[in-house]
Amino acid sequence: MRIARLLLGDEAIALGALHAGLKGVYAYPGTPSTEITEFIQNACAKEGHDIHCTWSSNEKTAMEAALGMSYAGCRSMVCMKHVGMNVAADAFVNSAMTGVNGGLVVVAADDPSMHSSQNEQDSRFYGKFAMIPMLEPSTQQEAYDMMEYAFWMSEKERLPVLMRITTRLAHSRAAVRVETEPEPHDRLAPARDPRSWVLLPANARRKNDALTTAQSHLQELAASSPFNLASAAASEKAPKGIIASGTGYNYVMENISRETDIPVLKISQYPIPEEAVRTLAAACRSILVVEDGQPFIEEQVRGIVGPDYEVDGRLTGSLPRTGELNPDHVARALGREPLQFYAKPQGIVPRPPALCQGCGHRDVYIALNKVLASYPDARVFADIGCYTLGALPPFCAIDTCVDMGASVTMAKGAADAGLFPAVAVIGDSTFTHSGMTGLLDAVNDRSNITVVISDNLTTAMTGGQDSAGTNKFEAICIALGVEPGHVRTVVPLQKNMDGITAAIREEIEYDGVSVIIPRRECMQTLARKNRENKKDRQ
């Protein structure tokens, strides 16, 4: 029996996985993927399922743990934002070489328009790169329905399956028809096949041949997928046909749902079914490709139909080259001017996000700016998290922010080149995600850097998830070889400002690796805990 539930795209994926007999989800928080794991955590807390759902230190450890669970015969899922795929890539690509035992689904949530990301890379390229089957839902309902299918396909093909979504689907709600309880699912026996799982060159070559040979079969699967839809061919050649995927398909249908004379091929399963593309091309005089993200389908379609066939899309300027699509973009690509009755008035200004009032990162930047005012050559290498907002006024306190962990290692490289002072600012969760190995490099080279681990006891940016290193930072830094006398903890409050600035100044003047840990709980998690305590007392 199915009932209607109001679910985010992320939540639909989570519930679909639970209903498909999931044994474990492994993830590091990252917008817009975070709510998948949180939904499973909440379901487990409420209903007491025996499912692994605590956070991993980073996307690579998550991917490897999920592969281990698959090896042991159970269904597992890995969730991450698109840039997390870069961190997980080594494990991800090689999981296509080993193959899987229990079903393994990797969910990558892309962020076109970079609502909260540093680039808009398209994870579908990773799926093609790893040569595995890939799914791209258009709706919350499809996201739910695809999960059982994805696990089934993963086990049948003995390959991981990549599910690619975008921010718009992840964070949009709709009523979804869902089962009321999980499908019973038997775990498989643990794998016992070193010839598949030990990727020595001799084994890897054989696996690589098998994976490459399987590509035509995977394309046949996509051609017969219940999620790839082609509208019936018209009796005469249409001037324009459309290939659309993911949320792009929704914008197409928003514009043409009442017109039956425009043939549409919806691609929701990859590799791209080439024969379906050729069939559409034969029924039309040109093709418009509508996809959120980079021109992944568009480039391949050009190769399939050849240089003489007209293919329109992001590469030709019919649609914007970058950024998230919307219904108006698609209307224009179809030659229709969108309606507009009122223009945005002159003088309306943006309202950028800011660090919360009372946030400890504020005190860290106030102190840092005070000290560095007397070092005109100082550079501050920052990292990914709330504290990246220190780039904006009134602080303007950081010089770089590139990727998770880059603060420590970029400061090290700059110090190796003689830059002084080289200061790194990194959050607690980002440090355990990818900062520790860089700190070891700095220790081994005695690089002259000062690392500020701004510890708010949580993964704040994504909404306050547990942070892997809480209560362990001094021990980690000392164990990595930082001199114990140069691992210093302060409490970032205005009243402590003199002590904090003195500590920063002393550690900048120390020739070697020093770590300062300003530690005070995130205002948001503190407020939430206070509310919960109040509720418990009532």
Added chain:
Amino acid sequence: MKYDIILSGVGGQGILSIATIIADAAVAAGLQLKQAEVHGMSQRGGEVESGLRLSDSVIFSDLLSSGSADMILSMEPMEALRYLPFLAKDGYIVTSTAPFRNIPDYPEEAVRSAYEVLPNTVGIDIEALARDNSMPRSANMILLGAAARHIGILTPEQLKESIRRVFGRKGAQVVETNLRAFDIGMDAR
């Protein structure tokens, strides 16, 4: 029949709670629904927007087309204006009149003169009403009450039922306060 709403405001003002109430009422009424939210960076005192689409037939796009919003429902006057290109010709703006000044040089004059020429505007000082009625956390339900008479696809009673359901787990007193806030908004002019 369809009804498209843009909800806008500043992070932390409670626009997602308004969205939750309307969405819950829509599902209970058997309507189709798409509600696109913004999470992540935008929550830190930045601009927040949510598109809410209700219909008795299938809805394809999670995002509104320009010129199609039947209502802009805003917790802040400048934030409503940001989304004017989405407003349908005879669409309504229902907004709080209290500026949220967390930016330097808030454009008071630009906001004031923009409202002078807009038709179908309902401006209510929900902050003052919330203060005067000792319900500081329910300003958003006052706004929803003010909008209720215009949201033709749902009745005020359906919205109140949803307030009872959604706030129910927070206790009878919270439900009562929010229902009262909704009624104050309904009566506000």
